[in-house]
Amino acid sequence: MAAALEIPHDRLRQDLWRPLRGAGAWYIVAVVLVGLLVGWGLFAWGYQIRTGIGVVGKRRPVMWSFYITNFVFWIGISHAGTLISAILRLTHARWRTPVTRAAEAITVFALMIGAMFPLIHLGRVEVFYWLVPLPNERGLWPNFRSPLVWDMTAIFTYLTGSVIYLYLPLIPDLAQLRNHAAGWRRRLYKLLSLGWTGSDREWQALERAMKLMAGMILAVAVSVHTVVAWDFAMALAPTWHSTIFGPYFVAGAIFSGIAALLLVMAIARRALRLQAYLQPLHFDNLAKLLLLMSLLWVYFTVSENLTVWYGNEPAEMAVLGERLRGRYAPLFWVMVVCNFAIPFVLLGIRRLRSIGTATLSAAAVLIGMWLERFLIIVPTLARPRLPAAWGTYSPSWVEISITVATFATMAFLYLIFCKLFPIVAVWEYKHASDR
Amino acid sequence: MEHRWGMVIDLDRCTGCEACVAACHAENNLPLSDPASAAMGRAVHWIRVDRYWEGEFPHVRVKYVPVLCQQCDDAPCEPVCPVYATYQNKEGLNAQVYNRCVGTRYCANNCPYSVRFFNWFDPQWPDPLPLQHNPDVSIRSGGVMEKCTFCVQRIQRAKRDAREEDRPVADGDAQPACVQSCPAEAMIFGDLNDPESKVSRLASSGRATRLLEDLGTKPKVFYLQRAR
Amino acid sequence: MLLTGEFADREATVTALRALRAKGFDPEAIDLYSPEPVELEPGLLDRPSRMSLAAVAGGVTACLLAVAFVYYTQTSYPLVTGGMPIFSLWATGVIFYEMTMLGAIAATFLLFLWESGLLGRRAFPAPEALDPGRIYLRVRCEPHQLVTAGECLFEAGVVRVKKDKLP
Numbered sequence: 001m002a003a004a005l006e007i008p009h010d011r012l013r014q015d016l017w018r019p020l021r022g023a024g025a026w027y028i029v030a031v032v033l034v035g036l037l038v039g040w041g042l043f044a045w046g047y048q049i050r051t052g053i054g055v056v057g058k059r060r061p062v063m064w065s066f067y068i069t070n071f072v073f074w075i076g077i078s079h080a081g082t083l084i085s086a087i088l089r090l091t092h093a094r095w096r097t098p099v100t101r102a103a104e105a106i107t108v109f110a111l112m113i114g115a116m117f118p119l120i121h122l123g124r125v126e127v128f129y130w131l132v133p134l135p136n137e138r139g140l141w142p143n144f145r146s147p148l149v150w151d152m153t154a155i156f157t158y159l160t161g162s163v164i165y166l167y168l169p170l171i172p173d174l175a176q177l178r179n180h181a182a183g184w185r186r187r188l189y190k191l192l193s194l195g196w197t198g199s200d201r202e203w204q205a206l207e208r209a210m211k212l213m214a215g216m217i218l219a220v221a222v223s224v225h226t227v228v229a230w231d232f233a234m235a236l237a238p239t240w241h242s243t244i245f246g247p248y249f250v251a252g253a254i255f256s257g258i259a260a261l262l263l264v265m266a267i268a269r270r271a272l273r274l275q276a277y278l279q280p281l282h283f284d285n286l287a288k289l290l291l292l293m294s295l296l297w298v299y300f301t302v303s304e305n306l307t308v309w310y311g312n313e314p315a316e317m318a319v320l321g322e323r324l325r326g327r328y329a330p331l332f333w334v335m336v337v338c339n340f341a342i343p344f345v346l347l348g349i350r351r352l353r354s355i356g357t358a359t360l361s362a363a364a365v366l367i368g369m370w371l372e373r374f375l376i377i378v379p380t381l382a383r384p385r386l387p388a389a390w391g392t393y394s395p396s397w398v399e400i401s402i403t404v405a406t407f408a409t410m411a412f413l414y415l416i417f418c419k420l421f422p423i424v425a426v427w428e429y430k431h432a433s434d435r
Numbered sequence: 436m437e438h439r440w441g442m443v444i445d446l447d448r449c450t451g452c453e454a455c456v457a458a459c460h461a462e463n464n465l466p467l468s469d470p471a472s473a474a475m476g477r478a479v480h481w482i483r484v485d486r487y488w489e490g491e492f493p494h495v496r497v498k499y500v501p502v503l504c505q506q507c508d509d510a511p512c513e514p515v516c517p518v519y520a521t522y523q524n525k526e527g528l529n530a531q532v533y534n535r536c537v538g539t540r541y542c543a544n545n546c547p548y549s550v551r552f553f554n555w556f557d558p559q560w561p562d563p564l565p566l567q568h569n570p571d572v573s574i575r576s577g578g579v580m581e582k583c584t585f586c587v588q589r590i591q592r593a594k595r596d597a598r599e600e601d602r603p604v605a606d607g608d609a610q611p612a613c614v615q616s617c618p619a620e621a622m623i624f625g626d627l628n629d630p631e632s633k634v635s636r637l638a639s640s641g642r643a644t645r646l647l648e649d650l651g652t653k654p655k656v657f658y659l660q661r662a663r
Numbered sequence: 664m665l666l667t668g669e670f671a672d673r674e675a676t677v678t679a680l681r682a683l684r685a686k687g688f689d690p691e692a693i694d695l696y697s698p699e700p701v702e703l704e705p706g707l708l709d710r711p712s713r714m715s716l717a718a719v720a721g722g723v724t725a726c727l728l729a730v731a732f733v734y735y736t737q738t739s740y741p742l743v744t745g746g747m748p749i750f751s752l753w754a755t756g757v758i759f760y761e762m763t764m765l766g767a768i769a770a771t772f773l774l775f776l777w778e779s780g781l782l783g784r785r786a787f788p789a790p791e792a793l794d795p796g797r798i799y800l801r802v803r804c805e806p807h808q809l810v811t812a813g814e815c816l817f818e819a820g821v822v823r824v825k826k827d828k829l830p
Contacts, residue, residue, distance in 0.1 A: 508746060509745055509746035510744075510745050510746075511745060513743075513744035514744040514745035514754070519744070521744075522742040522743055522744050523743040523745075523746075653746075
């Protein structure tokens with residue numbers, strides 16, 4: 001950390017608390033815009049519930065498409081917080097401090113959004129609670145052997161852990177805010193800060209808890225995306241039944257998570273005027289991590305596709321043909337460009353690496369990773385083992401609307417978050433810069 | 436001894452006439468589709484006849500394979516259902532519980548034979564078709580998965596009749612609609628646990644094969660074809 | 664009696680702490696208040712903690728409960744799916760793992776709330792109006808120890824000292 005960051009307390013608070021006060025014109029415009037998109041998505045979902053799940057583009061044999069793509073995508077994004085926050089905390093990397101809370105917030109919101117998709121995807125959403133082990137008069141319980149129930153357990157655990165992990169380092173900041181707030185804000189911060197006084201007992205307990213939580217949340221995060229990957233890997237469908245899916249998806253999740261974090265950081269830097277705190281150093285480090293994950297993604301993708309091609313099994317080759325040369329080939333090559341070519345060129349060549357190119361690469365990676373999830377699901381389902389059942393897929397307006405609305409939901413939740421809580425952990429930042 | 440229902444389809448007799456498909460529609464209250472939804476891939480046919488062409492004109496050969504739910508012993512569709520809407524009952528049938536299905540559609544993804552069908556909407560039958568419905572078979576609502584049941588309602592009736600008449604179920608008492616309607620008598624149905632039944636004898640003949648056998652699903656539909 | 668000293672920097676605070684500990688004051692009677700955590704050498708003001716133990720205990724408990732629950736649900740209404748055994752550690756191992764982690768996380772959080780004093784016992788109240796740039800050291804002492812404690816504070820360079828009665 002540069003020595004120039006010996007920022008006094010009141011300057012810190014002034015900079016990092018400024019976004020919490022008032023609401024500028026741009027903010028209101030942004031909230032209204034994303035709010036409208038969210039509303040449109042909710043309308044589309046309501047229409048789907050009322051008219052029937054058939055308003056989607058899914059059909060036999062492609063019974064899973066956009067909703068499961070989104071589900072896997074958003075759960076993948078939720079690995080942003082864990083990697084940055086937990087791993088960098090465990091390795092005592094000092095540059096992490098302005099970035100941890102933003103990352104943890106991404107995790108919580110992405111998890112909440114991702115967890116909605118199994119509901120949106122159900123044919124009979126009115127009985128969704130049958131998936132939850134609730135006592136009932138028939139003595140029926142969910143089938144714990146099903147990977148979907150594993151999903152729910154893993155996501156519930158991860159959501160609980162992530163909320164706690166976001167909340168714990170927020171408490172000292174909330175206490176400071178409480179001391180300087182008035183009205184409903186003061187009541188809110190008072191409630192949430194649990195009477196934090198800053199005593200060393202509290203600090204020691206907090207630091208001990210953070211250390212333990214970092215390790216545990218890491219263990220849970222790895223398992224969560226592995227379990228999501230096992231939704232596919234446990235199935236017999238051609239090219240799904242692969243042992244590599246667990247690590248493949250975890251690597252992909254971390255990849256898309258870092259990209260999401262980079263994008264959010266770039267926007268926050270501009271919008272909240274945090275140029276002094278989110279410095280080129282941070283973007284450089286995140287960009288290097290993104291490049292590393294891009295290379296790892298290439299490694300896994302080549303492994304997947306090479307083994308399928310070399311094995312030459314007819315059922316799997318039909319799927320590979322669809323991906324590489326058939327109907328989905330344009331999407332496949334766009335994915336390769338977005339996930340590999342763009343980050344490799346823009347971030348690998350040191351002269352080209354900057355905040356702007358890092359943001360561009362991050363956006364490209366997000367597109368590429370969404371396409372990757374889509375290309376894992378749809379071509380396989382379109383080419384089942386018996387050729388008489390082969391089919392195609394094209395999305396309907398309902399699916400597209402809901403997909404767009406989830407990005408708007410993420411933006412919406414983040415806008416609200418930035419108004420209520422400081423996006424940089426003030427105490428952690430000061431603590432790290434003092435050392 | 437429990438029954439263990441199985442089916443034998445003689446591919447050398449099948450003419451591809453699809454009478455079985457029509458009979459199944461009539462017997463099991465299958466939802467209708469229109470040209471648009473059929474083109475989209477949403478038509479429901481619990482039994483379908485797959486056609487495979489081999490060779491170039493004029494030496495073309497065609498093979499007709501009626502494909503229905505194979506009622507696998509190690510069914511891959513069963514463990515992935517999160518709510519136990521599909522399980523194996525004591526008579527070896529892969530039971531689909533319509534009331535329990537929440538519509539995750541995982542079972543359809545995991546079926547290697549693609550024999551599972553989903554109700555995307557509540558089914559509609561224009562008048563007077565509802566008068567034709569079979570009262571022994573429930574109507575499925577939208578959001579629910581369905582598939583061939585080996586006409587379990589006819590099996591139940593055969594067992595009930597046998598119980599009332601105080602005799603065991605005879606071979607040929609229970610006949611699914613497709614088996615009953617086949618003009619070439621290419622389909623045989625019966626109890627695999629009864630070594631004297633036609634099904635057992637044909638299933639152990641030299642011509643018996645099963646679809647996608649190497650996947651280990653242990654299907655109970657045997658296809659007879661001349662060994663090449 | 665409560666003696667509160669206000670310090671401007673970390674070094675002065677640590678000097679005062681060392682002096683207090685040398686004079687025999689118990690860590691239980693000393694409290695520090697600061698806007699960021701103060702780095703102390705081990706042994707100076709250690710607070711005993713059972714958090715790691717609680718995490719393990721919570722995890723193991725949750726795991727056993729999960730195994731018992733899954734066993735009960737799968738055997739009370741046994742349904743054969745895919746030829747798999749009715750109760751299978753392989754098929755449901757993921758559930759046990761996740762529940763273990765959930766138990767550990769919950770136990771850690773609960774113990775954080777307890778050991779920090781946020782929920783439950785609090786040693787004694789915090790001083791009012793804490794200036795964020797300063798570190799406050801509060802000592803609980805008998806009237807006859809006041810002079811000794813005060814000396815430790817003044818020799819370390821305290822900026823301001825306040826004396827309060829115990830509430």
